Amino acid sequence: MPRIPRRILLPLIIACALFMENMDSTVIATSLPAIARDLNEDPIALKLALTSYLLSLAVFIPVSGWMADRFGARTVFRSAICVFMGGSILCALSGTLEGFVLARFIQGMGGAMMVPVGRLVVLRSTSKDDLVRALSWLTIPALVGPVIGPPLGGFISTWFHWRWIFFINIPISIIGLVLAGRHVENIREPVVPPLDWSGFLLSAFGLSFLMLGLATAGRHLVSLPVSLAGIVLGTAMMVGYVRSAGRKAHPVLDLGLLRITTFRVGVFGGFLFRIGIGAIPFLLPLFLQLGFGLNPFESGMLTCASAAGAMFMKTLAARILQRFGFRRVLIGNAVCAALSLALIAGFTRHTPHLLITATLLLGGCFRSLQFTSLNALSYADIEKPLMSRATSLASVIQQLAAGTGVTVGAFALQASGWLQGHGTVMAADFPPAFLCVALVSACSLLWLVQLGQQAGATISGHRPAG
Structure with a gap:
């Protein structure tokens, strides 16, 4: 069997992980009514499952590049796949809205690391002559995932059970872990500036309190006073971040x-x-x-x-x-x-x-x-x-x-x-x-x-x- 050239194999490995992340973000939307019935929740309450995932992406994307530079791209990429797979398993086993929302947040942590670190691996491992071709492989999951996701989620929810939507991520994750371990170099930067920890914590908690406060203001999951307190606290922390960011050489x-x-x-x-x-x-x-x-x-x-x-x-x-x-x-x-x-x-x-x-x-x-x-x-x-x-x-x-x-x-x-x-x-x-x-x-x-x-x-x- 002829060997696939590395300039094609590497983007394909990364593309498979990105495909999983892109497909998963669309496949759940079609299944929301079925999940709501099974969890005995108002379908509108399932908005929290979507917002918690997107919030997790927003919180952890800024530090993904720093982590790859500090600990190595392969290490972070494979760790991200493990976190994403673990979140998928927790989603499939969830029996309450609270558990499902938390599992989606964990899944988003893995997705936040997989996407930018995967692109970084390709950009740093590919010569300029092959860069356009390599990046073209990475566009495939972004385009195909949203096309396949809704029908696949609907098919599984109609004729099987919505929990299988998340279980199918397990074999894909295992294949990705094996291939990444064999073919992805553990690229890292020799000199890495210190992470803006205070800025990261302020922005992470500020965004989390603000977005979850807004998302739960419809009296889902927590009471209205708790939601309003989250909005106020999140806004104050984001104002604090804006005031401090301008004084730092490497703000998050x-x-x-x-x-x-x-x-x-x-x-x-x-x-x-x-x-x-x-x-x-x-x-x-x-x-x-x-x-x-x-x-x-x-x-x-x-x-x-x-x-x-x-x-x-x-x-x-x-x-x-x-x-x-x-x-x-x-x-x-x-x-x-x-x-x-x-x-x-x-x-x-x-x-x-x-x-x-x-x-x-x-x-x-x-x-x-x-x-x-x-x-x-x-x-x-x-x-x-x-x-x-x-x-x-x-x-x-x-x-x-x-x-x-x-x-x-x-x-x-x-x-x-x-x-x-x-x-x-x-x-x-x-x-x-x-x-x-x-x-x-x-x-x-x-x-x-x-x-x-x-x-x-x-x-x-x-x-x-x-």
Whole structure:
């Protein structure tokens, strides 16, 4: 049997781990109603399972690079796989909402280390001549995972049991551990600056208290006074971090990067846009299953259309940016993406599935183009020595936006039911919720209009006329 060249084998090993993480983050969304029934919980309470995972990513991503430099990339990567596998087992064995939320947080700790450290391994182990080809392998899990995840989760929940969603991670993890042990070098930096422990603890606990306080404010898991106390304490700790970060040479999150216009607009405009989009994995499966009576597999087959549209748009994004430039693309496409999100509010039990699929497919195209453009714009004016810091800050804000989106979507759903005078989730509650999150995404225009015509021209290749 011919041996696979190392320049291909190494990215494939990392891609398998990233595929597992990407798929797991989407596979659970389709199964939320089934998990809620089994745990005897309100489906809206399962928002905590999504937000705790995303929060864990936001907390631990900033220190993943430092840990790889300090302890070695292979050591941290294999440890991350073990933590992710352990979290998966705990998820599968959970019998209460509290246990499930905690298990998802542990799973997120592993995911936070796997993704950036895996990329770091490829970047440091591949020659520049093979870098584009190697990175192309790493894009596969990001594209394929969200396509496979919803139908797979729906299939397992419909004909087997939702717990098997997490058990399937075990053999994949074991294979990853063996292959990483054989083929991944334990790369580390000879000189590593000290970790900003005080900043890490302030940001970690601040973000945790703030996000979990917001997520539990709907009287799930803890009482309302406890939720409000978490919000106040989290806000105070984040204010403390902001005040202390500027005085440190190596802050865990470098807020000074926000002085760069393109980075600031890309991050904050992206934050508002991602809040609306972040609500979709939570709201859409509930809408199709609780509102329309579809089973998880039927729901998953419809919702994967968005990911298919995103895959298609990846092939066109660079040419569109070159033709029209960042400003015109981001402003016009933000409107289209928000409208496509608002169109979901018009779905009824009698809407043809073909029309639903087409709407979600088109919406996936718009969202993919916006994400690609925002990500590229954010790094347009970042110098190479600051790239690692910029990546950490942008990644944290992206995860927070996704978690906030789930929380906002849940609040909108609860408010809609309260205004209509019923306590249980009904189909009529969802249209106002989708209109609400579409409006939040549209508010990103307040930041995007600040861009000049030449913004990001060095990477888009766009040359404005005149």
